[in-house]
Structure formats: C-alpha cells, structure tokens
Amino acid sequence: MHGLKQALLQIWRLAYPYYTTREVTTVRLWPLPAVQMQERWVALTMAALVIGIEFAQVAINVRLSYFNRDWFNAIQGKDATAFWSLLFSVFCLWAAVYVASAIIQYVIQSFLRIRWRAWMTRHYVDRWLGNDTHYRMGFASAQADNPDQRIADDIDQFTQTTQTLTISFLSAVSNLISFSVILWNISSAFTVPGTDWHVPGFLVWGALIYSALVTWLTHRIGRALVGLNFEQQRREADFRFSLARLREYGEQVALLGGARAEKVSLGERFGALIQNFYAIVDRRKKLAAFTVSYQQVNVVIPYILVAPYYFAGQIPLGVMTQTAGAFSRVEGTMSFFITFYVTLADYKAQVDRLTTFDAAMARADAMAAGSALAVVPASGAGLHLKGLALDLPDGRRIAEAPDLAFRPGETTLLTGPSGSGKSTLFRAIAGIWPFGEGSVTTPEGARLMLLPQRPYLPMGTLRAAATYPEPAGRHDDAAIRAALEAARLPHLAARLDEEAPWAQALSLGEQQRLAIARALLAKPDWLFLDEATAALDEPTEAALYRMLRQELPDTTLVSIGHRSTLTAFHDRRIDMTRREDGRFVPTDLVATVPAQ
CATH class of the missing domain: 3.40.50.300 (P-loop containing nucleotide triphosphate hydrolases)
Known part of the structure; x- marks a missing residue:
C-alpha cells in the first residue's frame, strides 16, 4: 500500500504542474477567431471533454446491454418484427453515436497529448538548461543518466500512458458501477448452484473474488518487470549514446586504431542490453502464459455460472446473454490491473526516470543556491x-x-x-x-x-x-x-x-x-x-x-x-x-x- 501511495504521489507531482500552469496561450477553433487564455483551462477543458465522452460511451454500452437482452429474447421467441425493429431503431442509432463519439474523443485526446508533451518538454528543457543546471548535474548525481532520452522519449511516453491509463481506469470504474447494478438485479434471486443458499448479488461477489485471486497471482508473477523495464531503458540509452559518441569522435578512434576496442566496448554494452531483454522475455513469458489462459477461461466462465439458471427455466436466453455480458464487464473492470500489468510496469519505469531526473535537477539547483x-x-x-x-x-x-x-x-x-x-x-x-x-x-x-x-x-x-x-x-x-x-x-x-x-x-x-x-x-x-x-x-x-x-x-x-x-x-x-x-x-x- 505504501508503494502504491508513493507511486501515485510521483505521478501527481509530474502531472500537476501542467494542469495548474498560468501560462497564457492562443487557441483557435475554426471558424471562431483566436482567443487568449491560460493553458490550464485549455488542458482542463479537453480533459473534461475526453472523460465526459468516456462516461457517455459507458452509458451507450449499458443501453446496448438491454438491447442485447431484448434482441436475443426476440430470437428465442422467433419474433421477426421485434428483431428488425431493435436492430434498426436501437442498435444502428446508438452504434453510430458511439463511433462518432470515439472519433471526436480521439482527436481531442491527441491534441491534449500534444499540448501536454510540448509544455512538459519546454518546462524540462528550461529547467535543464536554465542556470547551467545541465552542467552541475554532472556533479550532483549519476542517477540521471541520458537526459536526452528522458526529455525526448520518457516525456512522450509518460503523457501518452497517463492519458491511456487514466481514461481506462475511469471507464473501468464507470463500467463497474453500471454493470454491477445490472448484475446485482439479475442475480438478486439466484442461489449458489447446487445449494439453497441465497446470496444477494451472488454473481457480483463471484466476479469480485475471482478477479482478486487472479490479480494477486498476476502481481506475484510479473512484479519483477518494473525493475527490468527501468534497467532496459537505461541500457538502451547507454548503447545509443555510445554509438552517437563514436560517430562524433570517429576520426580520433581511427587515428588511434581503436576500432577493435570500440567493438569490444559496444559488444559489452549491447550484450548487457540483450541479457536484460532476455530476462524481460522470460518474465513476460510466464506472465503471458497466465494472462492468456485467464482470458481464454473468461469466455466461458460467465456462461457456466448462469447456465444452471437457464436450463432450469429461471431466465430466458436474452437474460442469460445479458448476464454473461454484464459479468464479463464487471470481472473485466475488476481485472484492470491484470489487463494493463505490462503497461503499468513500463509506466512505473517512465515515472521513476522522470522523477529521478527531477530530483537530480533539484540537487543541482540546490548546489548552486548553497554555494559560497x-x-x-x-x-x-x-x-x-x-x-x-x-x-x-x-x-x-x-x-x-x-x-x-x-x-x-x-x-x-x-x-x-x-x-x-x-x-x-x-x-x-x-x-x-x-x-x-x-x-x-x-x-x-x-x-x-x-x-x-x-x-x-x-x-x-x-x-x-x-x-x-x-x-x-x-x-x-x-x-x-x-x-x-x-x-x-x-x-x-x-x-x-x-x-x-x-x-x-x-x-x-x-x-x-x-x-x-x-x-x-x-x-x-x-x-x-x-x-x-x-x-x-x-x-x-x-x-x-x-x-x-x-x-x-x-x-x-x-x-x-x-x-x-x-x-x-x-x-x-x-x-x-x-x-x-x-x-x-x-x-x-x-x-x-x-x-x-
């Protein structure tokens, strides 16, 4: 719990400055004239629109869940009139709205990511070059290696992954609440299969216990990926920097006949990179074996749970498919951690690299401020x-x-x-x-x-x-x-x-x-x-x-x-x-x- 709190604080410290900046920017929405406003209001407005569209899409999915129930009931009852009416008056309408909203959300999200990355890049470059911080960082710490990678790559990945994970998490929470209500209402009268035990919201509790178990197992298998990904980014940057430095000093290396020594040095750096990569592959192999198996089982689990009630005549086919869909949604949102585990491991490495870069610049600034x-x-x-x-x-x-x-x-x-x-x-x-x-x-x-x-x-x-x-x-x-x-x-x-x-x-x-x-x-x-x-x-x-x-x-x-x-x-x-x-x-x- 302490580690999670620390990670969230690190993310907050990295993201907070952009969404509270008072810098003034010019914004133009065609065909309206250009206006000047604070960058934070641009960012917050776009973020609110993206989140609002995401919640609207969840509501559309809930509506389509009821469409799915009624449609399959029409199929079971061989009601052609209801089948075609539901298809054209409900599905086509809301599917079109969903597609349009997804396109609008993508455009807004992309503009937000571009502006956020541009602002963070300027902010970090200004801090890095301002007051000769880049020079003193060489004395302050060895942890902030390859600042070029941190500014060029890590900021880009941080803004993109933060958006993706935030939207996915909010969508997961919204889906969890919406479909849990559906699942709770459907299973309110269910008993535990094979018994007379009546457990209110039986399927909701089943999804919760199932998700908690597989989440714990996923973390046990994949937690080493955080450190391995951090190390991989460092070794990749070191190897790339070595190649760039060799290009810069190519004449000196040639004059000294140093090609063989450079081959050995590059071979060692690349070998270390590959060795760490193999460790990542081994860990991801184990994680994939578990998660892929889990995903395959998920296809049939909800049907297995509700099949006894269907075969007993307690629910029609439409309710069975709606129940299976709702269970999958609830269980899927509870398994957010599993679905994004590899992404979260990469993300934690990005956050750590930017955090240590911030800390190194802070130490360099403190060195200047404390100099006599x-x-x-x-x-x-x-x-x-x-x-x-x-x-x-x-x-x-x-x-x-x-x-x-x-x-x-x-x-x-x-x-x-x-x-x-x-x-x-x-x-x-x-x-x-x-x-x-x-x-x-x-x-x-x-x-x-x-x-x-x-x-x-x-x-x-x-x-x-x-x-x-x-x-x-x-x-x-x-x-x-x-x-x-x-x-x-x-x-x-x-x-x-x-x-x-x-x-x-x-x-x-x-x-x-x-x-x-x-x-x-x-x-x-x-x-x-x-x-x-x-x-x-x-x-x-x-x-x-x-x-x-x-x-x-x-x-x-x-x-x-x-x-x-x-x-x-x-x-x-x-x-x-x-x-x-x-x-x-x-x-x-x-x-x-x-x-x-």
Whole structure:
C-alpha cells in the first residue's frame, strides 16, 4: 500500500504542474477567431471533454446491454418484427453515436497529448538548461543518466500512458458501477448452484473474488518487470549514446586504431542490453502464459455460472446473454490491473526516470543556491577575486586566490602545471563552478566570453555555428565572412548556408579558429581563452593573437596556455604556484614587453 501511495504521489507531482500552469496561450477553433487564455483551462477543458465522452460511451454500452437482452429474447421467441425493429431503431442509432463519439474523443485526446508533451518538454528543457543546471548535474548525481532520452522519449511516453491509463481506469470504474447494478438485479434471486443458499448479488461477489485471486497471482508473477523495464531503458540509452559518441569522435578512434576496442566496448554494452531483454522475455513469458489462459477461461466462465439458471427455466436466453455480458464487464473492470500489468510496469519505469531526473535537477539547483562562491557585478572597470577558494567535487581544495585583480585593457597570461586549477578558475569567473567560497566581482554591464579548448559547434548551418550563441540573423553575411577570413578560415566563407556535422567536418584547429571568429563577431569586453589556440601551430597562433589585439582593441584578453611563446603577447603573466600545503595560488611573475 505504501508503494502504491508513493507511486501515485510521483505521478501527481509530474502531472500537476501542467494542469495548474498560468501560462497564457492562443487557441483557435475554426471558424471562431483566436482567443487568449491560460493553458490550464485549455488542458482542463479537453480533459473534461475526453472523460465526459468516456462516461457517455459507458452509458451507450449499458443501453446496448438491454438491447442485447431484448434482441436475443426476440430470437428465442422467433419474433421477426421485434428483431428488425431493435436492430434498426436501437442498435444502428446508438452504434453510430458511439463511433462518432470515439472519433471526436480521439482527436481531442491527441491534441491534449500534444499540448501536454510540448509544455512538459519546454518546462524540462528550461529547467535543464536554465542556470547551467545541465552542467552541475554532472556533479550532483549519476542517477540521471541520458537526459536526452528522458526529455525526448520518457516525456512522450509518460503523457501518452497517463492519458491511456487514466481514461481506462475511469471507464473501468464507470463500467463497474453500471454493470454491477445490472448484475446485482439479475442475480438478486439466484442461489449458489447446487445449494439453497441465497446470496444477494451472488454473481457480483463471484466476479469480485475471482478477479482478486487472479490479480494477486498476476502481481506475484510479473512484479519483477518494473525493475527490468527501468534497467532496459537505461541500457538502451547507454548503447545509443555510445554509438552517437563514436560517430562524433570517429576520426580520433581511427587515428588511434581503436576500432577493435570500440567493438569490444559496444559488444559489452549491447550484450548487457540483450541479457536484460532476455530476462524481460522470460518474465513476460510466464506472465503471458497466465494472462492468456485467464482470458481464454473468461469466455466461458460467465456462461457456466448462469447456465444452471437457464436450463432450469429461471431466465430466458436474452437474460442469460445479458448476464454473461454484464459479468464479463464487471470481472473485466475488476481485472484492470491484470489487463494493463505490462503497461503499468513500463509506466512505473517512465515515472521513476522522470522523477529521478527531477530530483537530480533539484540537487543541482540546490548546489548552486548553497554555494559560497558568488559572482556579482559591481561598479568599477576591473575584475576582482576576493577570498576565493576553489574545491573539487569531492571536497578537496585545489587552489586559492585571496586577492587577485585583472585590470581592464591589460592582457594577462595564466600559466601553471596541469591540475593547478587554471581552468577551474575560469569556470568560477564564468559563474558555473559551484564548489568553493569567496567572491568574483565583475564590471557591471560588461560582456564576458570564454573560449574553451574544444569549442561547441551546434547542429545546423555554418552561419549558426559561427554566430553561436547569438541568433544566426544577428550578423550580416559580410561581417561573418570578414570574421572567418580574419580567423584564417577563408575557405569556409562561401559555405555559410551549408549544413554539415561541423564538429566532425572541421579539424580541432579549424574549430578553434571558428571560435576566434565568434569572438570577433561578439566583441566582448572581456575574452577568456582557455588554451583556445593549443591545436594551432605557433606562427598561426601568433598571427591570431596579433589580429585579436588589432581587431578588438577595447577587449581585455586573459589566456591560459603552456607555450612560452605566448608570454610575448601578454602584458602580464600569472603563474599558479604550489604552496607547501599542496594548494595552488596565483603569483605575479616579471612582466615582459608585449609583441606589437
């Protein structure tokens, strides 16, 4: 019972935000004009219509149950007039209404599912990308694997399955109440077969006991499917991600001759996937053996129960068929759990994946909120670090900067051994590093841009890659081509509208030069280069630094680098020096004369 309550609370927390959102949307029903209203009223109206149609269909089925009784009585009595009259005046009418309502319900339900999925997708993407949560989730938890699958697949399946199960459950409850009344009234005078015991509603109690027994047996056989389905989704996503990552790093794998190692790795991941799948097949085989047997027996069970009363002349053929139909309806609704067991197992895995994704984002947000490392804008032109201490995710302190200032207009080179916290310091300045304490004061209104060693190139046109993260239409073609030529990429200037996997099509050196072109277009006030030219040869690197000084005279450059040749292109050099306690601190070295 506790597990069921917990599962229902999880579903409620996932579904509740959409049906209570106050976001305003535009709705148009042809031929009426478009109107604006809150999304929750759109959702609630469509949900009410779907549920109302479902209840109306149950009422139609009840009416057809009485038609079935009268029709078979007409057949037994060989009453042709009643036979044809009931067929055309009752069955055809209500069957047509049922078909029309089913089509309308499907359309409304589909629109509701689309809107719900679209809203949840926007909501999750906003949370995932907002406030750099996606970055901190890598530190927060290993449980939220493959966020792409959770957003793309799990949300879609959650909205679809929630609708299906909710409508099916409400229909089951409505059918249970309606047909239980019919069954109770029919069997009110029945006695237990072979005895004189009179049990009011005998057939209703029989359906209840029968359903409870098979439901318990179904759960005993199939309960392992929940964990197996969760694990299968995780392994499928891991295998798919491995294939995508191999495609992204195909050149590196080829250069290292890593095809054999990749085959082994993919084989192991796929083998684990198949192993878990076989476990699912084995469990579903056992479950299917029971449920299929149960479904076959269900065809004759109600007739067996009412046959003694028919053969004894207590009920006519029409009542017998109505009783059998009502018993099947009641027993079927009581067996809702059995019918949807596999679906419920899949559904529980979807709910768990979205719930753990929510929890991981919440932990990442809490990590940011609880961080003692603050980045705040302030009046003044410089960038100041006060009492800064940088920690690793495991809590070990790696570097400290008690009092460090970067002056505007002064190019600075940050050096030091690998692992001394140089890149971590840049992440702290950018405001994405949550581990540590102290403050980073940035000039108010200043635009900061950081170029990492391996740039990110989005999917799409070269124009979009060159202007990222700004919109592609922000800069005209002439400005983009000029930036590419200045970054020594003239061969790309004519390919702005070409779509390609640029992360694979361009070498790392070309990607770094494309990032330099971005900086030329963005014209930031502060430009941080984290080994952003490490893949270039020294003459090209030198030419690009001279070009940056010339093209961005108002931009303050701060670089991380290991090459001694970089010293000549900076006014100031700071080295991350190891103290006796093992922590690194920035230390000013003797300034050199910058190259012109």
